[in-house]
Amino acid sequence: MTAPNKTVWDDPAFAKAWNDTYGIDMQKTLIRAELAFPLIADAIGSFEGKSLADFGCGNGNLIRHFAGHNFQSWVGIDGGRAILDTAIENTTDARVTYQHRDLCHLFKTSARVDVVTSMFVLEEIPATHLRNFFANVAGMLKADGTALMFTQHPAYAMMEAHKALAAGTPNTKFEGHRGYFDTNPSTYALQLLNQRDGEPLMAAHHHKPLMTIVNDAASAGLALTHMVETPAGISSLKNLRVHTPAEGDFPRFLFLAFRPRNSLTI
Numbered sequence: 001m002t003a004p005n006k007t008v009w010d011d012p013a014f015a016k017a018w019n020d021t022y023g024i025d026m027q028k029t030l031i032r033a034e035l036a037f038p039l040i041a042d043a044i045g046s047f048e049g050k051s052l053a054d055f056g057c058g059n060g061n062l063i064r065h066f067a068g069h070n071f072q073s074w075v076g077i078d079g080g081r082a083i084l085d086t087a088i089e090n091t092t093d094a095r096v097t098y099q100h101r102d103l104c105h106l107f108k109t110s111a112r113v114d115v116v117t118s119m120f121v122l123e124e125i126p127a128t129h130l131r132n133f134f135a136n137v138a139g140m141l142k143a144d145g146t147a148l149m150f151t152q153h154p155a156y157a158m159m160e161a162h163k164a165l166a167a168g169t170p171n172t173k174f175e176g177h178r179g180y181f182d183t184n185p186s187t188y189a190l191q192l193l194n195q196r197d198g199e200p201l202m203a204a205h206h207h208k209p210l211m212t213i214v215n216d217a218a219s220a221g222l223a224l225t226h227m228v229e230t231p232a233g234i235s236s237l238k239n240l241r242v243h244t245p246a247e248g249d250f251p252r253f254l255f256l257a258f259r260p261r262n263s264l265t266i
Helices: 012-022 030-044 061-067 081-089 125-140 154-167 189-196 210-219 237-242
Strands: 051-055 075-076 098-102 113-119 143-150 221-232 253-259
Touching: 030 061, 030 143, 030 237, 030 253, 051 125, 051 210, 075 081, 081 098, 098 253, 113 189, 113 221, 125 143, 125 210, 125 221, 154 210, 154 253, 210 221, 210 253
Parallel strands: 051 075, 051 113, 075 098, 113 143
Antiparallel strands: 143 253, 221 253
């Protein structure tokens, strides 16, 4: 197996800074436990006997969150050696395994799972590698499987850019993410990934249009079957369910569900 390209996620100091910032199980970012994970759980329904794979598993927080469910197996896949090591160190469940793979480049596997999950990964995949990412997802899914993805909404980055432009102020939210849990100057992953792939140092990955995501998934044989756009300011599934759409709402997070196109009947 070809080793993934070295990125900041291979740096133990950065992995520690990321875990310290968010908590090893994301205790400091409730958007996962209170919004993203419930959306995933609702979409999966029963975990009974299911096999799953988490693409971009990071420190394994999503997998450990669902440890109480009766799934059959779960494999966490990530390209960062250091962050993956923290997943292994903090996971004791014998049903869980981890693999070191570069999600941006095609890989072969004989494994097939019922569900692929992916959290805050789509926005980090360079646009030039997005089709490879979806091809890897499709390659691991059973014929009747489901892929569930939670990500920054593409419109959110563009909205932040427009707001900064209108105000005549720097776009501190998405201009390379400088200073965001850095341990040293310019260590944020997105900057290094952009530099590695010859992309602009600005957070261009976050600006992929929604139709680019949907079309690149379709190129891998995956059809979008469900989508939830969460307005800015909504941080829990409970609040989302009672939210009344209003003028001035703009999307903050995006939840997507895909199925293999051949499994769908019209």
